[in-house]
Every structure is written in C-alpha cells, then in structure tokens.
Amino acid sequence: AMTPEQVLSTGAEIVLGNTYHLMLRPGTQVIKEHGDLHNFMHWDKPILTDSGGFQVFSLGKMREITEQGVMFRSPINGDKFFLGPEESMAVQRDLGADIVMIFDECTPYPATELEASDSMELSLRWAARSKIAHGDNPAALFGIVQGGMYEHLRQISLAGLVEIGFDGYAIGGLSVGEPKEDMQRVLANVAPKLPVDKPRYLMGVGTPEDIVAAVKCGIDMFDCVMPTRNARNGHLFTSHGVIRIRNSQHKHDTGPLDANCDCYTCQNYSRAYLHHLDKTREILGLNLNTLHNLHYYQSFMQQLRTAISTHNLDNFSLEPSELPG
Secondary structure, three states, X not given: OXXXXXXXXXXXXXXXXXXXXXXXXXXXXXXXXOOOXXXXXXXXXOEEEOOOHHHHXXXXXXXXXXXXXXXXXXXXXXXXXXXXXHHHHHHHHHHOOOEEEOOOXXXXXXOOXXXXXXXXXXXXXXXXXXXXXXXXXXXXXXXEEOOOOOHHHHHHHXXXXXXXXXXEEEEOOOOOOOOHHHHHHHHHHHHHHOOOOOOEEEEOOOOHHHHHHHHHOOOXXXXXXXXXXXXXXXXXXXXXXXXXXXXXXXXXXXXXXXXXXXXXXXXXXXXXXXXXXXXXXXXXXXXXXXXXXXXXXXXXXXXXXXXXXXXXXXXXXXXXXXXXX
16 A cells, blocks of 8 residues: 555656456546546546456456457456446546556467457457547557467557557567566567557566566566565565565564665665564555565666666666575
C-alpha cells in the first residue's frame, strides 16, 4: 500500500490502472461520481489502463469467448459480465485514462500455430473495433501485437495494426510461461520492426536484466508487478543483488539495505529492522520494502536513459541480480 505522494517520491510519472478489477470493484459508476480515476485515487499525472483482456482470459472455465467478446463470471460474487472492444473502450473512457489499450486476446502458452493464428486474427478484428469505439476520446490508443511464439504471425499482427493506425504499439503475450529463450527470440524479431515514430511498449516485463535487453531492442515502455510483488515477499533489489530480507542472517545487521541507495527506506532503517517487520508481518514492512523497490526501478530506468542520451547503451550492464542472502 503506497500513497500517491510516496509513489511520486520514487520518481514515477505514470501509473497503470487495471480496467478489469476497477470495473468489478468499486465499479465504473463510483469512479465517475468522482470525475475520473485521477480524482478518485488522488493522482494528477498520467494513467495508463489495460483493456481487461489479460485478466479475463486468465479466468479459464469462468469465461466464454465469442466473436463479440467475452462473457465471464466475477470471481468476487459470481455475477455475469460481458466485456468486448466497445465495452472496454467505454470503461477506459469513463476512467479518464491518458493511455488506453485495445481489447485483445492474450494468446496462451503453449499454443499450436493454428491456435495462435486464430487468436491473433481475432485480436486484429477486435483492434479495428476498438479504434472505432475509441472515437473522439483524446486519450492515446495503443495497439497490441500478438501471435504467440510464431514470428511470422507477429509480423502479420503488426502489419494489420499499422494499417489500422494507433498512437503507440505494444508487444503482448510474452512473459506468460514461455522459456526465456523464446521470449528473447520473439522480442528481438518484433521490437525493431515497430514504428520508430511511436512509443514502443513491452507488456508484463520484467526483471532488470529483461528490461535492459528489451531497451537494447528498442523498447521504450514497460509495466510489471515484479518490484511490488517481490517487495511483499521480502525480495529486495539492491546495487549488489537481490536481498531476501526475511533470511535470519539479517536479524542483527545494523547497516542499511543498500548503502548506495538514497531512498527513504535505506536512509532511515536497518536491515535488522526490515527483517523484524517482515517476520512479524507488520504492514509497515510491506510499505518500506515497496518504496525501496520502486525507487530502485526508477533509478535503474534513469540510468538507462542516461546511457541512451550519452550513446553508451551498448556498454550498459547490470551486476548479477542474485546473491546469497
């Protein structure tokens, strides 16, 4: 749990809102009564919203896919909901998002070539409907390249999206369980072919190492739960590698989490205190851990931007991210 002020203090300039979860709870109407999601959550900087597609398709037997969209049951109370391109665009408009994602089908892994092709073609048809439904919404609308692990299907998807025309282009359907070699192969093939004059967004990735590799392929934007999820589990990123703060070796450590970090957590608390908070399951521990991990990621991204501006990206590398402890 982070306040907007804490998120801002890490250097963050944009946050992601989850259309699916916000639609189910508290519901679009509650947010509209506040004006939009910016007012509802007290965030006056840009918001990107996903389309809800990834969460819907992860429901398995609780959803039914048709040409029109997806009928699914709420995992909260079992109520039936329908979400298609038009509905997704309407919800994201009501949320007041600054960047809107098209409604697409996230191709599962593994998938046969035929399954991936059918899924990709459906996503292309939904992309066209999303563009029409987006209408005069001033928010930027991003297309999403699908096609599974099949490079030629990815090229068909990209060509179709470019023909429709979007404000930015994302790569979806990666980091969904495939071997890292497959992710790297698809990314290296697709990313350089995205339009050079539009933002390039890799969805759901990832580790610092994955981000470095993707930036070197030409990617501009990322989203990932890793810094926050890992923080909740006591896995903290530092300049010397990942620290598992719940390990007993930190019980008497009076030093900071990372002596090279200037975040609030590292400037004010010892590893021993963070270890204590983790072992006692104090919510403050989750807050301090998350504050640090977000600060680490923002600082890391700033280092990448500096490497780009100084024409030193090819030489940019990370310390090993796994250390004992």
